Amino acid sequence: MKILKEIKDFVGETLPSKAEITKIEMEGPEVAIYTKNPATFFENENYVAKIAFELKKRINIRTDKSLLIDQAEAKEKIMKLVPEDAGIKDISFEKAFSEVTIEAVKPGLVIGKGGGTSKSIILETGWTPNIVRAPTQNSEILRGIRHHLHRYADERKKILQDTAKKIYADAETNGNDWVRMVALGGFRQVGRSSILVETPSTKVLIDCGINVASNEKPYPYLDALHFPLNELDAVIVSHAHMDHGGFVPYLFKSGYRGPVYCTAPTRDLMALLHFDYIDVLGKERKEPAYNESDVKEVIKYCIPRNYREVTDIAPDMRLTLHNAAHILGSSSVHLHIGKGAHNLVYTGDMKFGFTRLFNNVDIKYPRLETLILESTYGGRDCIQPDRQDAEERLLRVIKETIQRDGNILIPVFAVGRGQEIMLVLENFYKKGLLDAKCYVDGMTREASAIHTAYPEYLRKGVQRRVLQNDSPFNAEIFELATSKTRDEIAEEKGVIIIASSGMLTGGTSVAYLHKLAESPDNALIFVGYQGEGSLGRKIQSGIKSIPVTDAKGRTRAMQMALRVETIEGFSGHSDRNQLVSYIRNLKPKPKRVLIGHGEKSNALDLSRYISSKMGINATALRNLDAARLR
Numbered sequence: 001m002k003i004l005k006e007i008k009d010f011v012g013e014t015l016p017s018k019a020e021i022t023k024i025e026m027e028g029p030e031v032a033i034y035t036k037n038p039a040t041f042f043e044n045e046n047y048v049a050k051i052a053f054e055l056k057k058r059i060n061i062r063t064d065k066s067l068l069i070d071q072a073e074a075k076e077k078i079m080k081l082v083p084e085d086a087g088i089k090d091i092s093f094e095k096a097f098s099e100v101t102i103e104a105v106k107p108g109l110v111i112g113k114g115g116g117t118s119k120s121i122i123l124e125t126g127w128t129p130n131i132v133r134a135p136t137q138n139s140e141i142l143r144g145i146r147h148h149l150h151r152y153a154d155e156r157k158k159i160l161q162d163t164a165k166k167i168y169a170d171a172e173t174n175g176n177d178w179v180r181m182v183a184l185g186g187f188r189q190v191g192r193s194s195i196l197v198e199t200p201s202t203k204v205l206i207d208c209g210i211n212v213a214s215n216e217k218p219y220p221y222l223d224a225l226h227f228p229l230n231e232l233d234a235v236i237v238s239h240a241h242m243d244h245g246g247f248v249p250y251l252f253k254s255g256y257r258g259p260v261y262c263t264a265p266t267r268d269l270m271a272l273l274h275f276d277y278i279d280v281l282g283k284e285r286k287e288p289a290y291n292e293s294d295v296k297e298v299i300k301y302c303i304p305r306n307y308r309e310v311t312d313i314a315p316d317m318r319l320t321l322h323n324a325a326h327i328l329g330s331s332s333v334h335l336h337i338g339k340g341a342h343n344l345v346y347t348g349d350m351k352f353g354f355t356r357l358f359n360n361v362d363i364k365y366p367r368l369e370t371l372i373l374e375s376t377y378g379g380r381d382c383i384q385p386d387r388q389d390a391e392e393r394l395l396r397v398i399k400e401t402i403q404r405d406g407n408i409l410i411p412v413f414a415v416g417r418g419q420e421i422m423l424v425l426e427n428f429y430k431k432g433l434l435d436a437k438c439y440v441d442g443m444t445r446e447a448s449a450i451h452t453a454y455p456e457y458l459r460k461g462v463q464r465r466v467l468q469n470d471s472p473f474n475a476e477i478f479e480l481a482t483s484k485t486r487d488e489i490a491e492e493k494g495v496i497i498i499a500s501s502g503m504l505t506g507g508t509s510v511a512y513l514h515k516l517a518e519s520p521d522n523a524l525i526f527v528g529y530q531g532e533g534s535l536g537r538k539i540q541s542g543i544k545s546i547p548v549t550d551a552k553g554r555t556r557a558m559q560m561a562l563r564v565e566t567i568e569g570f571s572g573h574s575d576r577n578q579l580v581s582y583i584r585n586l587k588p589k590p591k592r593v594l595i596g597h598g599e600k601s602n603a604l605d606l607s608r609y610i611s612s613k614m615g616i617n618a619t620a621l622r623n624l625d626a627a628r629l630r
């Protein structure tokens, strides 16, 4: 690797000889510098900043392996150095990275003032702390993922080194005079999003989803690729939802062994949804497209990135993830291709508007030529009501139902709408507007717990509460639904049930619907998008009778007697006006807009508007269309 030589030269020039650098390695897109004298870096903190700035890479300073003290001894020292208030939950050592992972309720106290405690740990033990936040609620899945990452640390190190060889291959990339994209799924439809971005030397997949609302064509057109999957250079996942990340384990099942770039919360939430998908299909005695070992393989290959962190992912491609304000860790993907020959932004699912959970979506990019824009609510009639109105209406329907002693079922996506609705209900409760019991199903609870491990991804107010151990997701009003049987809960009076799946395509929300549907006192409230073909969509369009099969295999017609309401305004997607405002506010203005992630009429309508009224070349691509970007 030519780059390694350059880095070594630069580091040698920048650092004084007393730093005693013993080794410099590439770990995927990052640089690891091993030193025998870590104190040098504490005496002058500009060193790391300067190297990171010049190299435009994340720099990890590690101590030389000869300085690592015995693990048991190190553990003892760490427990002495870190104040008890930090609430250390776990300490595990990863020799491959000279790192000690410390999981704590208050990571700030492990870091200490000005990083003091962390530095003492390094100086006294040799191990560099990798500090992670413990969720304020127990999360089985998070514990499993962290354990898995620890267990396979050696293998992950090897994966990162192999990845680095490809990213920094010395091959000449002068011939990169073209860039194209191929729509593999999720165009003129919602579901199975996937895009290939290709140059003469690089092939990258952005998203690889499953359309869970469709039984007929649930997967993207990977068979249209003209090369085997193991020739892909990288996979980028915008966010955890199944229609974006759901099919990623299949890539591994089919032989892909390369990096998966996403935010850390996306990695964790994606695994949660993958395991749930396998579980739900198993219960329905259907064959999932992949199994648990494929999901675990994905976790190993994930390279988590923060928002706005510029990352080399191929000799001619740089990736930056930006906040998309859609769900925890959701990103818009910026690709800087061929030394600036082309700049592409793929919005992913994106909310240009207020949410209780997230900071505002990013609208500034260094450069931008092509925008790939979602259009879930892109049609001219897709105008969502004001958020305030939506909340008032939700409260009204809930109260009217409780007055009749009925129960309220709110089907939600376990990740996203689930938490947004929980925040809304908790706010009602705090203001004394609502005093009903609210049951939350296991999936939604797990997802909420993962939110509390990543407060830095949440809007300030929520972040503060999580940091003060007053997480709204733990509020008294919420009770875990598995504490009682579903029959018991359904027989209670005046309770709210939050359950996934959000489109009634399976899972606990469907089980509750079966218990509540036939009484006119109950209510079903849709707060999120209902995909074409889903049971949710059918009920929304007024279907009155649904065939159900009981445990004995007998089929009967279930009458939909309960009140059905759709309350728009809680969506994690932008409505038509917000999509248009988003483009108006984007800096710089894109030269071309390609429309995806919307049903045909919505995608076409938005595309026409952008072309005719905004003067920007826009196209609603179809699946399998290819577009030359340069």
Ligand SMILES: [Zn+2]
Pocket (backbone or CB within 6 Å): 239, 241, 326, 349
């Ligand atoms: Zn989504």
Ligand SMILES: [Zn+2]
Pocket (backbone or CB within 6 Å): 191, 241, 243, 244, 349, 597
């Ligand atoms: Zn989506």
